[in-house]
Ligand SMILES: [Mo]
């Protein structure tokens with residue numbers, strides 16, 4: 001979520017970026033950031049690769065799959081170097097259907113309260129794919145690490161994308177999550193049955209289900225186990241939540257924890273804000289998801305700004321307890337009278353009975369992350 | 384949270400209940416239910432035993448510690464019968480500082496929106512103790528169970544308290560939590576360094592950190608591993624959350640999951656609603672806690688009903704990641720001008736960046752559980 005580097009550099013570092021689908025809604029070209037249009041978001045349970053939101057911090061690296069090596073730093077200075085074919089053949093392929101969400105999804109609603117620093121995401125910086133790859137657990141155990149480690153230890157990831165000074169994108173997750181069989185963390189080389197697209201980390205990315213997208217490092221080059229979190233800018237000085245009273249003069253990044261699990265979230269994908277809909281039966285559609293594998297147990301929908309509510313129908317099936325990594329799509333059908341002004345609202349409840357806050361102002365924060373207030377969509381019913 | 388049985392029964396089944404501390408704020412005498420007065424709640428980090436909230440569903444059983452036996456139903460029909468001294472001597476004593484909260488804590492705020500069925504708890508149906516006992520994990524492994532079991536399996540608990548028909552209080556938790564070393568589930572025989580008081584489960588109770596109090600079964604008589612949740616009324620037909628649109632005519636208890644982990648919570652213990660405070664520096668005090676071992680990372684306090692916020696100081700220390708079982712006490716000092724009308728508000732943020740909802744109406748439910756909206760305390764500053 002950095003300001004784009006200056007594209008007037010002698011040679012455009014983004015010249016090697018891949019082609020993109022014209023249907024994406026672009027929020028920044030260099031680096032490339034784009035979201036799935038809301039209307040397409042809930043057309044299918046699995047988001048098509050070419051329409052999956054793209055969150056790049058830096059130019060897309062050009063990686064030759066033949067010479068690619070993943071460096072895994074083992075205990076006592078031992079280093080494992082894995083080619084792509086070794087990663088594929090030495091470890092069982094594990095498949096997980098998981099939703100990834102950008103910390104800044106729905107930031108534009110927060111910006112309307114007061115300006116924030118970051119890309120103006122609407123509700124589409126979220127998507128769901130079937131990821132295939134090696135379990136990070138299996139790779140760590142193979143490298144010689146054990147099941148247990150003190151709670152503060154992290155597994156650090158570095159991407160092959162780097163800023164002009166050569167500093168790579170980096171992030172980390174707690175060791176306990178990395179090594180847990182139940183947490184399903186992958187070193188993924190497949191997305192929806194295809195090899196990873198370049199914009200999504202070809203040839204290998206981390207996928208950390210239930211956790212903010214920023215930790216699912218793309219173009220993975222290096223895995224290291226450390227007594228502390230990643231020293232990366234994106235772990236230490238970004239992707240953290242603050243009180244609405246904190247501004248750029250008073251912010252102390254060390255005072256807040258790095259975002260890992262995300263809070264409960266939902267949004268309305270149909271109809272769109274400001275739409276005119278015909279009288280009769282209206283179908284409201286959307287998505288709902290929560291972090292940490294907590295399944296969505298209910299979505300409430302209001303047509304009158306939150307005064308009265310109905311319970312939406314959840315599509316799909318309940319996941320295994322604690323491993324609800326994928327969103328639930330939902331819909332509600334309701335009669336709407338000609339000429340009415342509706343304020344459609346949705347709010348989800350997760351397995352821990354956490355709920356979304358009513359309004360965005362009190363969760364406003366200077367970076368515009370964690371925007372999960374009730375989604376409100378004003379709509380006019382035609383006559 | 385049942386209506387009290389008729390005390391005009393030929394013999395009062397509550398006649399054997401223990402004496403109680405006169406400082407408790409009583410919400411029902413038979414069965415006995417009482418909370419810690421708000422003013423005393425944050426005097427100390429550990430709630431004194433005699434002032435700890437008491438939530439009894441039935442008469443307190445009179446248990447002879449010498450003849451007490453805990454029945455643990457092992458695999459393949461084997462049954463373990465443990466005396467109190469065997470429970471103490473055969474398993475290492477494990478100590479955990481954990482907050483227990485009733486599902487109905489803060490129900491009275493919900494009742495003011497629309498009537499609900501249940502005891503009129505204020506903010507004191509919560510407390511923190513240092514619990515000592517055997518790990519449930521150790522007892523399960525000793526009984527012959529293993530580390531792993533399909534996600535739907537539960538460990539069922541039955542109390543020695545029973546209704547007039549002989550049905551005991553019962554509840555269950557997922558097997559994974561019960562057997563997890565990191566979840567710290569206890570079969571506790573000590574509370575704050577003393578033997579368990581009768582009102583708190585003497586001689587043995589379950590303590591399930593991070594989970595609704597209703598699963599921490601008191602006067603524990605029986606532990607059984609089952610492919611399904613406890614069939615108990617309190618698991619199946621109570622202690623569940625519903626949409627505000629569900630009423631007693633439409634409620635389908637099978638449609639909602641039993642409450643296990645509780646959502647993020649906080650409340651103001653000082654000053655009290657309606658208080659008059661002197662001008663100058665006001666100290667606002669309260670507690671904050673979240674379920675599932677998620678630590679509280681921030682408490683925001685407003686003196687103007689939520690328009691502007693300050694960050695409160697958290698007392699005590701950060702817990703180990705994912706094992707933040709105890710509340711954080713907090714305070715905020717702020718200047719208040721003579722004659723002002725304040726609406727003091729608090730809201731907490733937990734490690735998953737879940738937050739409390741702004742208002743109670745949209746989380747209203749017919750049983751009045753899960754009442755975790757911003758706590759609002761109107762106060763007058765004297766001249
Ligand atoms: Mo992000």
Ligand SMILES: [Mo]
Pocket residue numbers: 438484485486487596597
């Ligand atoms: Mo309770």
